[in-house]
Amino acid sequence: MEDKEYIHIHEDVVAQVQSRLPEEAKLYDLAEFFKIFGDTTRIKILYVLLQQEMCVLDIALLLGMTQSAISHQLRVLKTMQLVKFRREGKTILYSLSDSHIENILNQGMEHISEEE
Amino acid sequence: MEDKEYIHIHEDVVAQVQSRLPEEAKLYDLAEFFKIFGDTTRIKILYVLLQQEMCVLDIALLLGMTQSAISHQLRVLKTMQLVKFRREGKTILYSLSDSHIENILNQGMEHISEEE
DNA sequence: ATTACTTATGAATAAATGTTCATATATTTT
DNA sequence: AAAATATATGAACATTTATTCATAAGTAAT
Numbered sequence: 001m002e003d004k005e006y007i008h009i010h011e012d013v014v015a016q017v018q019s020r021l022p023e024e025a026k027l028y029d030l031a032e033f034f035k036i037f038g039d040t041t042r043i044k045i046l047y048v049l050l051q052q053e054m055c056v057l058d059i060a061l062l063l064g065m066t067q068s069a070i071s072h073q074l075r076v077l078k079t080m081q082l083v084k085f086r087r088e089g090k091t092i093l094y095s096l097s098d099s100h101i102e103n104i105l106n107q108g109m110e111h112i113s114e115e116e
Numbered sequence: 117m118e119d120k121e122y123i124h125i126h127e128d129v130v131a132q133v134q135s136r137l138p139e140e141a142k143l144y145d146l147a148e149f150f151k152i153f154g155d156t157t158r159i160k161i162l163y164v165l166l167q168q169e170m171c172v173l174d175i176a177l178l179l180g181m182t183q184s185a186i187s188h189q190l191r192v193l194k195t196m197q198l199v200k201f202r203r204e205g206k207t208i209l210y211s212l213s214d215s216h217i218e219n220i221l222n223q224g225m226e227h228i229s230e231e232e
Numbered sequence: 233a234t235t236a237c238t239t240a241t242g243a244a245t246a247a248a249t250g251t252t253c254a255t256a257t258a259t260t261t262t
Numbered sequence: 263a264a265a266a267t268a269t270a271t272g273a274a275c276a277t278t279t280a281t282t283c284a285t286a287a288g289t290a291a292t
Binding site: 010013014017018020021022026027028029030031032033034035036037038039040042043044047048051052054058061062098100103104105107108109110111112113114 | 126129130133134136137138142143144145146147148149150151152153154155156158159160163164167168170174177178214216219220221223224225226227228229230
């Protein structure tokens with residue numbers, strides 16, 4: 001056995017599937033996007049903002065977490081453009097930047113609710 | 117100042133939002149669910165299986181990764197019920213277990229494709 | 233039964249990630 | 263200008279997670 005050949009492999013099918021695959025960078029970005037939803041704190045923040053524009057301290061109080069922890073996570077959400085914000089006096093009010101987000105949350109919620 | 121009072125806080129609104137929030141466990145599960153999509157390798161595997169039922173070694177070849185790495189990730193996908201499998205002789209063929217998955221992938225892909 | 237092939241798994245390592253703590257920045261009020 | 267309020271941030275620490283390596287387990291063929 002010279003190199004290591006896997007006899008069973010159907011190179012034609014593999015090649016075809018590969019050619020139809022979205023480009024690497026796109027799949028990477030997609031994973032990065034979903035990664036945002038893969039944290040309990042961020043999910044909670046999103047669900048809060050789904051209902052109500054709110055400031056950092058209120059969210060922290062509501063979730064029983066520190067201001068710092070929430071602020072760090074809001075930064076992630078802000079960077080990834082999932083939330084926007086506006087200043088009102090001393091406080092900064094955060095809200096969802098996009099109604100798309102709601103669809104994705106609902107779709108996921110629907111899925112996990114259908115499990116046996 | 118006795119304890120630490122945040123004057124700005126609107127406890128009524130906070131309480132209302134909190135009462136309408138899905139239960140803790142549900143939000144945790146949702147985050148766990150999205151976490152699955154938050155990895156490039158798993159995203160790639162899902163996109164492959166979206167097109168074609170396929171075995172471990174073929175996927176590994178197609179993605180240029182080791183058999184072991186793919187097998188480990190397939191286990192995650194299997195545990196979370198995103199893929200199912202059937203045996204055919206020596207090989208095991210994996211496929212998506214649910215058409216819901218495709219919707220979620222599409223929704224995400226749509227979102228990241230709309231960015232400026 | 234022995235060999236070959238395919239998949240699964242456990243332990244180890246490296247990398248990524250979330251929270252905390254301390255502190256900086258920014259705005260308003262006095 | 264100084265004090266108070268609200269938010270942001272950097273470093274450190276602990277935890278999680280993905281891959282690799284070696285090997286076990288299961289199936290088929292000789």
